Amino acid sequence: MSAQAQMRALLDQLMGTARDGDETRQRVKFSDERVCKSHLLNCCPHDILSGTRMDLGECTKIHDLALRADYEIASKDRDLFFELDAVDHLESFIADCDRRTELAKKRLAETQEEISAEVAAKAEKVHELNEEIGKLLAKAEQLGAEGNVDEAQKVLQEVEKVRTRKKDAEEEYRNSMPASSFQQQKLRVCEVCSAYLGLHDNDRRLADHFGGKLHLGFIQIREKLDQLKKTVVDKQEIRNQERLKRREEREKEEKMKKETRSRSKEHKRSRSRDRRRKRSQSREKRRSQSQEKRRSPSRSRERERERERERKRRHRSRSGSRSRAHRHSQEQSSRHKSSRDRERSSRDGSRDRRDGMNGRSESRRADDRDVDM
Numbered sequence: 001m002s003a004q005a006q007m008r009a010l011l012d013q014l015m016g017t018a019r020d021g022d023e024t025r026q027r028v029k030f031s032d033e034r035v036c037k038s039h040l041l042n043c044c045p046h047d048i049l050s051g052t053r054m055d056l057g058e059c060t061k062i063h064d065l066a067l068r069a070d071y072e073i074a075s076k077d078r079d080l081f082f083e084l085d086a087v088d089h090l091e092s093f094i095a096d097c098d099r100r101t102e103l104a105k106k107r108l109a110e111t112q113e114e115i116s117a118e119v120a121a122k123a124e125k126v127h128e129l130n131e132e133i134g135k136l137l138a139k140a141e142q143l144g145a146e147g148n149v150d151e152a153q154k155v156l157q158e159v160e161k162v163r164t165r166k167k168d169a170e171e172e173y174r175n176s177m178p179a180s181s182f183q184q185q186k187l188r189v190c191e192v193c194s195a196y197l198g199l200h201d202n203d204r205r206l207a208d209h210f211g212g213k214l215h216l217g218f219i220q221i222r223e224k225l226d227q228l229k230k231t232v233v234d235k236q237e238i239r240n241q242e243r244l245k246r247r248e249e250r251e252k253e254e255k256m257k258k259e260t261r262s263r264s265k266e267h268k269r270s271r272s273r274d275r276r277r278k279r280s281q282s283r284e285k286r287r288s289q290s291q292e293k294r295r296s297p298s299r300s301r302e303r304e305r306e307r308e309r310e311r312k313r314r315h316r317s318r319s320g321s322r323s324r325a326h327r328h329s330q331e332q333s334s335r336h337k338s339s340r341d342r343e344r345s346s347r348d349g350s351r352d353r354r355d356g357m358n359g360r361s362e363s364r365r366a367d368d369r370d371v372d373m
Helices: 003-015 065-074 083-111 117-145 149-176 203-210 213-295 297-372
Strands: 187-189 196-198
Touching: 083 187, 083 213, 117 149, 117 196, 117 203, 196 203
Parallel strands: none
Antiparallel strands: 187 196
16 A cells, blocks of 8 residues: 555544545445444454455455544444444354364364373373463564563563473373374364464464464454443443333323323213212202102192291281280370379369468458558
């Protein structure tokens, strides 16, 4: 890739499809079915294993760094759940790799000589030490490339210790096998990338394998698959909790609505019962009145007569009270008249007496005058 192409790819990865106003590139969105979701999550096996002996070629779906940038920008605002598609893709790829590993193991078991369980365990121990040496050498090379010389020296010291243990394990394995059989190349299938490993491989061969792009690529794919599974489980748990919360809220709202409707229905039923009760009471009252009228017309007439007699009785009582009051007032007036007459007669008597006495005194004075003369 030229420097210009690298710069363009870097700009696409940083700014997305809209960095230069190219509308043709914006016609395909990152959410399109034709876009590789594993590429958006930077875990497509076609990209990771490119240039190895298991190069898968170009992916059948669209790979574009600008679309990856668009996805990273959009995923900050909302959850798109592209991890599900990536998990399905990687699981399918790893399942194919594991099937190839099992087939290779069966093929080796058919071609190589049968050995006892004890010898097989000793050979397995030599393979494990070879794998440990290869990983340590790959780590030392990586640290040296990064400039961390001290750490690389420490790792190399560990490699020497493991080499000593490997020499002892090989000696035990050699003593348990015939010389002719020991010279044969005993192979083992790598559990990570399904490559063949020899029992007598030197350190350089082991370092090239465990530090190579193929083996590290499979490690990256498997680790990415485990990480995506964990992410999917966490997101599904969060989504389930949100779903349960929304369901509880809906159930609560529906319960409140049902209670409101039930209360309104009960209120309507109570009102209708009251209306029916009132109507029935009024009908019963009218029916009883009509039945009463039909059954006992004489009673009504008797009641009318009774009321008429009562009115007359009250009238007589009122008239009697008025007559008694009139007689009482007449008696009082007559008593007043008699008292006045007595007073008048007494006054007239006293006046007559006074007049008589005055007459007698006058006659005496007249007699006296006559005597003097």
